Amino acid sequence: MHEYPITLRIVEIANQQANEANGRVTGIHLVVGDESGFIGESIQMYFDVIAEGTPCEGASLSIERVRPKLQCTACGRYFERRPFSFSCPFCGGDGRPTKIGKEFYIKDVELEVD
Amino acid sequence: MHMVKKDVMTDIYAENDHIADHVNGYLSEKGIYTVNVMGAPGAGKTTTLEQLIKRLGVRCYVVEGDIESDIDTERLRKEGINASQINTFGACHLDAPLLHNAVHAMTFDEQGILFVENVGNLVCPAEFSIGEDIKLLQVSTADGSDKPYKYPLAFEKANVILLSKTDLLPYLDFDEEFFMKGVRHLNPNVPVFKVCGKTGEGYDEAAKWLKERSGK
Numbered sequence: 136m137h138e139y140p141i142t143l144r145i146v147e148i149a150n151q152q153a154n155e156a157n158g159r160v161t162g163i164h165l166v167v168g169d170e171s172g173f174i175g176e177s178i179q180m181y182f183d184v185i186a187e188g189t190p191c192e193g194a195s196l197s198i199e200r201v202r203p204k205l206q207c208t209a210c211g212r213y214f215e216r217r218p219f220s221f222s223c224p225f226c227g228g229d230g231r232p233t234k235i236g237k238e239f240y241i242k243d244v245e246l247e248v249d
Numbered sequence: 250m251h252m253v254k255k256d257v258m259t260d261i262y263a264e265n266d267h268i269a270d271h272v273n274g275y276l277s278e279k280g281i282y283t284v285n286v287m288g289a290p291g292a293g294k295t296t297t298l299e300q301l302i303k304r305l306g307v308r309c310y311v312v313e314g315d316i317e318s319d320i321d322t323e324r325l326r327k328e329g330i331n332a333s334q335i336n337t338f339g340a341c342h343l344d345a346p347l348l349h350n351a352v353h354a355m356t357f358d359e360q361g362i363l364f365v366e367n368v369g370n371l372v373c374p375a376e377f378s379i380g381e382d383i384k385l386l387q388v389s390t391a392d393g394s395d396k397p398y399k400y401p402l403a404f405e406k407a408n409v410i411l412l413s414k415t416d417l418l419p420y421l422d423f424d425e426e427f428f429m430k431g432v433r434h435l436n437p438n439v440p441v442f443k444v445c446g447k448t449g450e451g452y453d454e455a456a457k458w459l460k461e462r463s464g465k
Contacts, residue, residue: 137341137373141261148259161252170402172376219398221434232405232435241257248253 138173142181146191149244153190158248160194163241168201171239175200194245203236265377268345272352272380280360281310282463285381287403289396290369292389293413295321296446298364302330304456307465308361312351314343314368321366342373345380362463371396375403383408383462390414394424397431404435409462411455415445 149160167173175198186192204213205221209228213235221230260266276283288294295313302309311332313322316339325332335343335351348365357363365381367374375384386407388396391414397404404410410432417423432441440458444451 140340140344144261144264148257148261152255152257156253156255158253172373172402219395221431229434231437232401237402239262240260243254243256243258246253246255247250249250 138177139181141173142178142185145178145241146182146185146189148241149194150190152244153246156246156248158246159190159192160244161247162195162197162245163191164197164199164243164245166199166201166238166240166242168203168236168238170203170236173239199242201236201238204233205230206233262377265345268349269378269380272345272349273382276352276357276363276380277382279357281357281363282361282465283363283365283381283383284459284463285374285379285384286364286366286387287371287374287384287407288367288369288387289371289389289392292369292387292392293446294366294369294387295324297385297387297411297413297444297452298325298330298366299328300444300446300449300452301364301456301459304452305362305460305465307460307463308359310355310357310361310363312348312355312363312365314347314366316340316368337368341368341370342377343367343379344377348379360465362459362465371400371403375400375406385409385411385459387411387413390417390421390423394428395431397428397435401435404432404439407436407439409455409458410436410439410441411451412441412443413446415443415450416447 149163153160167175179196182196202215205216206213207223207228207230210226212225214224223230286294311325311330314335316337319334322332322334335347384407386403442451442455
C-alpha cells in the first residue's frame with residue numbers, strides 16, 4: 136500500500152530529469168534495500184499506472200535489491216543474518232546493524248533526447 | 250535521437266525527511282518535545298499515553314494516528330487530554346507531511362510534550378521520520394519474545410522501549426532472555442522499561458526517564 140506515494144515521487148524525480156534534458160525517460164535504475172520496507176513488484180505495479188501520460192510512460196524500471204548485512208563487533212567482517220541469530224558465521228561474535236540493506240534511491244535514469 | 254544516462258542518486262525519502270526537519274523545527278520553536286510512539290496493534294500504546302501523561306506533570310498533547318476511527322482520541326479527550334486525530338484511510342504509517350498538517354492545525358498554548366501515536370504496525374512506522382525527537386517503541390509480552398528478530402528495524406531505531414503487559418508473564422511462554430538478547434544486538438544501549446497498564450507498575454520510572462530526556 137505505501138508504495139503508491141513513493142512511486143509518485145519516483146516518477147516526479149525522473150520526469151524532472153527528462154524535462155531538464157528536454158527528452159523522455161526510457162529507464163530508471165532504483166536501488167532498494169530489503170530493509171527499506173519497499174517491495175519492488177509493488178513499485179512496478181504502481182509505476183505503469185502513474186507514468187501514463189508523462190515523460191516516464193513506457194520506461195523500464197530496473198530494481199537492484201540489496202540484502203541487509205550486519206558487521207561483526209569482534210572480527211569486523213560483514214555478513215548476512217541467519218534467522219533468529221545475530222552471530223557472526225566466521226568467529227561467533229556479535230553482529231551489529233549497518234546501513235547496508237536500508238538503501239532506497241534512484242541511481243540513474245536513461246533518457247532519450249534529440 | 251540518442252540515449253543518455255544521467256546519474257541521479259536521489260534518496261526517495263529525502264522529501265519526507267526535509268518536511269520532518271521542518272516539523273521538528275516548528276515544534277521545537279514552540280517548546281514542544283515530540284515522541285513518536287510505535288508498536289503493534291493492541292500493544293497498549295494508548296494506555297501508555299494515559300499512564301505517562303498523568304505522571305509527567307507537564308503540558309501534554311497527543312496526535313492519534315489510525316487507519317480509521319477516532320476511538321482513542323475520544324478516550325483521551327474524556328480524560329481531559331488535548332488530543333487530535335489523523336486518519337490515514339488505508340496507509341499503514343504516518344509520514345512527515347501528515348504530521349505537518351496536523352500540528353499546524355493545533356494550538357500549543359504552553360511548552361510541553363507531544364505524543365504522536367503512530368498507526369499500530371511494527372514495520373513501516375520505523376521507516377518514516379515524522380519530525381520526532383525520539384521514537385518510543387512499545388512491545389507487549391503477548392506479542393511474543395521473537396519480535397526483535399522478526400522486526401529488527403523498529404528495535405534498531407527505538408530510543409526507548411517499553412515492554413508492556415508484564416502481569417501476563419505467568420500465563421505466557423515469553424522468553425525474556427531471548428527477547429533482551431535480540432534487543433541488545435540491535436540497540437546495545439537503549440533503555441528498556443517493564444510496565445503494566447493495569448497496575449501502573451513501571452510507569453514511574455519510564456515517566457522519570459522521559460521527563461529528564463525531554464528537559465521539560
